[in-house]
Structure formats: C-alpha cells, structure tokens
Amino acid sequence: MRQTRGVRKIHVIGIGAGDPEQLTLQAVRALRSTDVFFVLDKGEVKADLTRLRRDMLDTHLPQGTYRVVEARDPERDRAADGAAYSPAVGDWRSARAGIYERLIAEELGEEETGAFLVWGDPSLYDSTLGILEEVLERDAVAFEYDVVPGISSVSSLVARHRTGLNRIARPVQITTGRRLAEGFPEGVDDVVVMLDAQQTFRQYAREDVDIYWGAYIGTPDEILVSGPIAEAAPRIERLRAEARERKGWIMDTYLLRRHPRD
Numbered sequence: 001m002r003q004t005r006g007v008r009k010i011h012v013i014g015i016g017a018g019d020p021e022q023l024t025l026q027a028v029r030a031l032r033s034t035d036v037f038f039v040l041d042k043g044e045v046k047a048d049l050t051r052l053r054r055d056m057l058d059t060h061l062p063q064g065t066y067r068v069v070e071a072r073d074p075e076r077d078r079a080a081d082g083a084a085y086s087p088a089v090g091d092w093r094s095a096r097a098g099i100y101e102r103l104i105a106e107e108l109g110e111e112e113t114g115a116f117l118v119w120g121d122p123s124l125y126d127s128t129l130g131i132l133e134e135v136l137e138r139d140a141v142a143f144e145y146d147v148v149p150g151i152s153s154v155s156s157l158v159a160r161h162r163t164g165l166n167r168i169a170r171p172v173q174i175t176t177g178r179r180l181a182e183g184f185p186e187g188v189d190d191v192v193v194m195l196d197a198q199q200t201f202r203q204y205a206r207e208d209v210d211i212y213w214g215a216y217i218g219t220p221d222e223i224l225v226s227g228p229i230a231e232a233a234p235r236i237e238r239l240r241a242e243a244r245e246r247k248g249w250i251m252d253t254y255l256l257r258r259h260p261r262d
Contacts, residue, residue, distance in 0.1 A: 008108050008143035011115040012122045012129060014150015017218030018052055020059040022151045028060050030148045035112040037066060038103050040073040040096075048247070052219065053117050069107045071099050085178075093127055097134040105141040119251075120152040124174070125194050153217050153253045154192050161212040161226055165255070166190050180256075189258040199237060201254060205230045208259040215243060215252035229256075 011030040016022030023031075039053055050070070057066060074095035100116075108114045118128050132145055154174065158165050166172035173188045177196025184204070185191055193200070201211055207229070213236050215223045223243060225236050244250045 007110050008104060008141075009113040010104070010108075010132065010143050010145035011113065011148060012132070012145060013115055013117050013148045014121045014152075015053070015056055015117045015119060016151040017120055017153045017156040018216065018222075019156075019218040020056045022156070022218060023056065023060065024148070024150070027148050027150065030115065030146075031057065031060055031066075033113055034115040035067065036108055036114045037068045038100070038107070038114055038116050039068055039070045040099070041070045042073045056117070069103060071103060074099065093131055094134065096127070097131045097138070100131055101135045101138060101141055104135070104143055108143075118150065120154075120156075121150045122147050123149065124152045124154065153194075153214075153251070156217045157192075157212065157214045157253050158255060160214060160217060160222070160224055161255075163212060163255075165192070167257075184256075184258065189260070191256045191258075192253065193256065194253050196252075196254075199233075199240070201229055201256060202233050202237075204256065205233050210257045210259070211236070211254055212257070213252065213254040215240065215250055216247075217251075217253065221247065 011034055013027050013030050014024075015027065037053075037057065039050055041047075041050055054068065057068070074092060104114060116128055118126050120126070122128055129147065135141065136143075154165065167190060170190060171188055172190040172192065173185045174192045174194065175185065177193055177198055177200040179185075180191065180193050180196065180200045181198070181203070201213075209229050210227065211229045211232050212226045213224070213232065215221075221243070223239055225232050225239065240250060240252065
C-alpha cells in the first residue's frame with residue numbers, strides 16, 4: 001500500500017472478466033468497505049460495461065447502501081500510430097488523471113473510502129495504477145490506495161478452453177497485436193495476445209499454429225473458437241465482425257500455440 005499524509009482511501013479492485021461470480025472474497029470485502037464507487041462512462045455504445053459493473057455491485061451489496069459517481073472517459077486518439085502512438089496514450093492517461101484527481105477531491109470525503117472497479121486484474125494491461133501514481137505526483141490531493149487482484153481475461157480464456165497457459169518447461173509471453181505484427185517472439189511458442197483490433201493472427205495462417213480465441217469472456221455474450229489458425233481464422237473474423245456490428249464494441253483475447261519445430 002502506498003502511504004501518504006492524507007486519510008482518504010482508495011481500493012483498486014480487480015473484478016474479473018465479467019462474471020459476478022468471479023469476484024474473490026477479498027474483492028467482496030473491499031466492495032463492502034467502500035463508500036463511493038468511481039466509474040468512467042465510455043458512452044452509449046459501451047453502456048453495457050457500466051451496467052455490468054452495477055450488476056456486480058447489486059449482486060454483492062444491498063441496494064441503496066452505496067454511491068456511484070460517473071464521469072465521461074476522455075477520448076483517445078486511436079488513429080495515432082508509429083512514433084505518435086506513445087505520446088497519444090500519454091496524453092490520454094494524463095487526461096484521465098485529471099478526472100481521477102477531481103473525483104477524489106470533490107466526491108470523496110476525508111474519512112471515506114472510494115474504489116475503482118477494474119476489469120480483470122489491475123496489474124495486467126490496465127492503466128489505473130499508473131494514473132493514480134500520476135495523481136499523487138501532482139500533489140493536489142492526498143490519499144492512500146491498495147490493490148485487490150482479480151481473475152484476468154487471460155486466466156478466464158484458458159480456463160474456458162480447458163487448456164494451460166504454458167507447456168511443461170516452456171515460457172509464455174503476453175503481448176499486443178501491434179508487437180505480434182513484428183513477428184512471433186523469439187524463443188517462445190506460447191503467446192497471449194491482447195488489444196489486437198487488426199486480427200494479426202491471420203498472418204500466421206500458413207504456419208503450424210493453433211489459436212484459442214475468446215470475446216466478451218465471462219459475460220452472457222461470450223464467444224469461443226479454437227483450432228488451427230488456417231481453419232479457425234475465417235470463423236473468428238466472421239463472428240468478430242457480427243458481434244462488433246451487433247454490440248458496437250468488442251473485447252477479445254487469444255492464445256497462439258506454435259507446434260514444436262524439428
């Protein structure tokens with residue numbers, strides 16, 4: 001826990017991939033000790049993400065015993081690429097830090113506890129911890145925070161496919177579609193890919209690689225596909241396009257497993 005001179009408290013709670021039953025006992029205890037939940041609204045298209053958070057609260061807390069404060073999530077420049085990508089992400093994170101700072105200062109009393117509900121696990125491909133550190137560095141509002149780990153989409157993915165994340169005595173790497181496009185990681189045959197809007201797995205359709213793919217994992221809209229990429233890729237592309245058209249957004253993750261080479 002990061003200790004500061006303030007008395008406000010913040011829980012950063014990993015809430016799993018979407019299933020209210022995936023919350024840990026530690027997470028439920030943290031929910032029950034929270035006065036104010038901060039939620040960033042991503043707009044009408046992704047309104048069901050906000051609804052899922054509220055469903056989790058209603059599942060584990062008596063209605064009317066908690067307060068939710070919403071703020072609009074700042075837009076990120078998703079067209080930025082190459083050298084412009086990192087600065088664009090940095091600008092977006094700083095804009096979020098400004099929102100977090102205002103929420104904590106204006107909506108959280110000095111004797112109260114607030115919480116941010118983070119999809120999956122706060123330590124895996126999530127910006128909340130870094131943003132809170134940026135808020136503390138600005139030194140405009142003081143608080144202490146702790147982190148409650150959650151069940152990540154990666155863990156849920158391999159569990160739903162009834163496979164392991166790695167093979168005996170073999171490493172596994174977690175990366176992004178942007179990095180995968182540069183080539184299969186050297187010395188690694190099991191690769192988890194996140195944040196791949198370009199469906200980069202298609203460039204490996206001619207190689208001896210299996211894919212374990214999942215979208216909306218842990219929710220009623222969950223979609224799973226597995227098999228050799230050459231066979232599975234067309235189905236994934238079709239299902240992904242249909243789901244994105246139907247819901248307006250998609251969150252997916254996949255594991256690539258390259259067969260041993262002679």
